[in-house]
Amino acid sequence: MPFQVAVCGPRHCTPQDEQHAREVGRLLAQAGATVICGGGVGVMAAVAAGAHAEGGLVIGVRPGDTAADADPHLSAVIVTNLGEARNAVIVWSADAVIAIGGSWGTLSEIALAKRRGTIPVITLGGWTITDHHGNPLADDAIPASTPQDAVTHALNHRS
Amino acid sequence: MPFQVAVCGPRHCTPQDEQHAREVGRLLAQAGATVICGGGVGVMAAVAAGAHAEGGLVIGVRPGDTAADADPHLSAVIVTNLGEARNAVIVWSADAVIAIGGSWGTLSEIALAKRRGTIPVITLGGWTITDHHGNPLADDAIPASTPQDAVTHALNHRS
Amino acid sequence: MPFQVAVCGPRHCTPQDEQHAREVGRLLAQAGATVICGGGVGVMAAVAAGAHAEGGLVIGVRPGDTAADADPHLSAVIVTNLGEARNAVIVWSADAVIAIGGSWGTLSEIALAKRRGTIPVITLGGWTITDHHGNPLADDAIPASTPQDAVTHALNHRS
Amino acid sequence: MPFQVAVCGPRHCTPQDEQHAREVGRLLAQAGATVICGGGVGVMAAVAAGAHAEGGLVIGVRPGDTAADADPHLSAVIVTNLGEARNAVIVWSADAVIAIGGSWGTLSEIALAKRRGTIPVITLGGWTITDHHGNPLADDAIPASTPQDAVTHALNHRS
Numbered sequence: 001m002p003f004q005v006a007v008c009g010p011r012h013c014t015p016q017d018e019q020h021a022r023e024v025g026r027l028l029a030q031a032g033a034t035v036i037c038g039g040g041v042g043v044m045a046a047v048a049a050g051a052h053a054e055g056g057l058v059i060g061v062r063p064g065d066t067a068a069d070a071d072p073h074l075s076a077v078i079v080t081n082l083g084e085a086r087n088a089v090i091v092w093s094a095d096a097v098i099a100i101g102g103s104w105g106t107l108s109e110i111a112l113a114k115r116r117g118t119i120p121v122i123t124l125g126g127w128t129i130t131d132h133h134g135n136p137l138a139d140d141a142i143p144a145s146t147p148q149d150a151v152t153h154a155l156n157h158r159s
Numbered sequence: 160m161p162f163q164v165a166v167c168g169p170r171h172c173t174p175q176d177e178q179h180a181r182e183v184g185r186l187l188a189q190a191g192a193t194v195i196c197g198g199g200v201g202v203m204a205a206v207a208a209g210a211h212a213e214g215g216l217v218i219g220v221r222p223g224d225t226a227a228d229a230d231p232h233l234s235a236v237i238v239t240n241l242g243e244a245r246n247a248v249i250v251w252s253a254d255a256v257i258a259i260g261g262s263w264g265t266l267s268e269i270a271l272a273k274r275r276g277t278i279p280v281i282t283l284g285g286w287t288i289t290d291h292h293g294n295p296l297a298d299d300a301i302p303a304s305t306p307q308d309a310v311t312h313a314l315n316h317r318s
Numbered sequence: 319m320p321f322q323v324a325v326c327g328p329r330h331c332t333p334q335d336e337q338h339a340r341e342v343g344r345l346l347a348q349a350g351a352t353v354i355c356g357g358g359v360g361v362m363a364a365v366a367a368g369a370h371a372e373g374g375l376v377i378g379v380r381p382g383d384t385a386a387d388a389d390p391h392l393s394a395v396i397v398t399n400l401g402e403a404r405n406a407v408i409v410w411s412a413d414a415v416i417a418i419g420g421s422w423g424t425l426s427e428i429a430l431a432k433r434r435g436t437i438p439v440i441t442l443g444g445w446t447i448t449d450h451h452g453n454p455l456a457d458d459a460i461p462a463s464t465p466q467d468a469v470t471h472a473l474n475h476r477s
Numbered sequence: 478m479p480f481q482v483a484v485c486g487p488r489h490c491t492p493q494d495e496q497h498a499r500e501v502g503r504l505l506a507q508a509g510a511t512v513i514c515g516g517g518v519g520v521m522a523a524v525a526a527g528a529h530a531e532g533g534l535v536i537g538v539r540p541g542d543t544a545a546d547a548d549p550h551l552s553a554v555i556v557t558n559l560g561e562a563r564n565a566v567i568v569w570s571a572d573a574v575i576a577i578g579g580s581w582g583t584l585s586e587i588a589l590a591k592r593r594g595t596i597p598v599i600t601l602g603g604w605t606i607t608d609h610h611g612n613p614l615a616d617d618a619i620p621a622s623t624p625q626d627a628v629t630h631a632l633n634h635r636s
Contacts, residue, residue, distance in 0.1 A: 083399040088562035108588035115581040242558040244406035263433040270426035
């Protein structure tokens with residue numbers, strides 16, 4: 001089975017997030033990894049386009065009850081009808097998680113992935129979490145500086 | 160996006176169920192349809208093997224928290240950690256459902272698919288449901304007599 | 319913790335189903351059992367009304383994203399936003415399941431409860447399931463003839 | 478239907494978190510609000526004990542497949558078997574959310590509640606989230622300074 005990397009990020013993202021997501025999708029596909037994403041717009045669409053451009057497998061996991069609003073670059077669509085509980089499904093399906101950009105939905109995926117605890121969680125941009133005193137968390141996600149850096153961290157865990 | 164057909168059936172199935180599932184998988188892959196299944200043993204493994212043998216895309220949707228027990232012929236694994244609530248995810252991801260053989264889990268998928276109501280539900284073997292008086296249901300699933308018949312019914316709904 | 323009994327049944331039910339559900343709700347509340355139901359109309363509303371009339375605790379587990387459409391006799395509402403995957407939550411929350419009447423949603427709950435396998439599943443009216451040859455299932459749900467009979471079967475399993 | 482307040486927080490919490498949770502539970506019960514919580518140890522147990530001591534209704538929503546590990550002060554247990562996807566069920570069942578203390582699971586509940594967007598989300602202690610430049614989020618949760626302050630914010634939204 002190919003290595004599966006979840007790529008998460010906002011529907012409403014910055015141009016830089018979008019560029020990062022597309023590049024992460026390309027690099028993952030080139031490395032033969034399968035991309036799991038939310039299958040919608042913004043970062044989700046950009047990573048799907050990047051993976052698709054390189055002939056990679058990319059699966060969208062949708063929150064609603066229809067595939068009609070899914071991104072056209074997906075290889076397959078999982079229609080969960082679970083609302084945002086689908087974020088947990090994305091996280092459990094991943095051998096590594098890359099989060100690009102900041103939003104509440106993205107933060108929920110980072111948090112669920114860290115809660116799961118057995119896979120690398122990498123952030124590229126996005127929000128910062130500190131403890132009650134403003135200090136970094138001992139067990140924080142891994143910050144990446146570039147798409148290549150994020151993908152390298154994720155694939156390091158491929159056995 | 161390719162047409163997606165869920166193929167459901169027991170873990171502990173008869174040799175005939177297994178043969179039917181393998182043939183359904185082959186026929187769906189030959190027709191260019193994507194197979195969605197539970198990703199485990201029995202009917203799930205047989206349909207995955209059939210689709211894989213024809214180079215088709217086949218996605219397993221697992222109930223547990225790991226891909227370690229997933230069938231090796233799957234193209235990708237969705238690890239839901241939702242238990243049997245994952246049956247609803249399989250049903251919602253499908254453009255048509257083919258149920259092969261009888262078990263309580265299979266029956267739950269038939270019932271959830273009929274409850275959804277917007278897709279064809281086809282049975283090949285398996286259990287029989289009647290109303291309180293022993294009469295057939297007005298709105299029952301479509302019974303198929305052969306794997307080819309089941310696949311034809313499912314693909315009839317491809318737009 | 320009180321014994322929890324899930325009572326399932328159609329939204330669109332017969333007058334007899336409704337009368338049965340109300341009586342089952344009353345009897346469970348009188349016995350100090352908590353009722354878990356789908357929190358909607360039909361059998362769900364009738365069992366809630368029956369339990370409420372006897373001062374019992376009755377919890378509705380809704381499929382949508384709002385409590386606005388929940389039955390007014392509920393003590394509390396669990397809003398799942400999981401669609402019909404919520405049927406699995408009802409089943410897992412139960413120490414026993416009583417199904418009243420026939421529908422695809424109700425059948426999915428019977429099937430999920432039998433698939434779980436560790437709790438008594440009792441039917442009062444509703445559909446009949448047979449094997450491929452029209453014979454009764456060896457492992458079928460327990461048929462009850464009256465509300466009192468159904469409740470007695472359910473509470474037999476109270477430790 | 479009574480107003481329902483979800484109270485979230487770590488399994489492994491500080492003594493102050495525990496004291497805060499117990500007091501929040503007491504105050505909510507005194508106000509006639511129903512408490513929804515995760516039903517486990519730490520903050521979950523403390524809020525249940527506080528609500529129970531005042532005769533309040535408190536419902537635990539468990540991630541696993543059994544009620545055996547549920548807190549004994551719960552009025553009822555919803556056994557989801559959904560893993561941490563149950564965090565979304567807690568959030569959707571709430572008319573307001575109070576998060577006490579910091580952990581990845583707690584952060585996922587804050588994030589899912591903010592993603593939902595229609596209910597007040599109040600924090601009492603716990604982690605701090607900032608944007609990429611270290612600035613506060615425009616749309617952050619409401620920070621409370623005491624249990625009474627947290628409960629007042631939550632009940633302000635009771636119609």
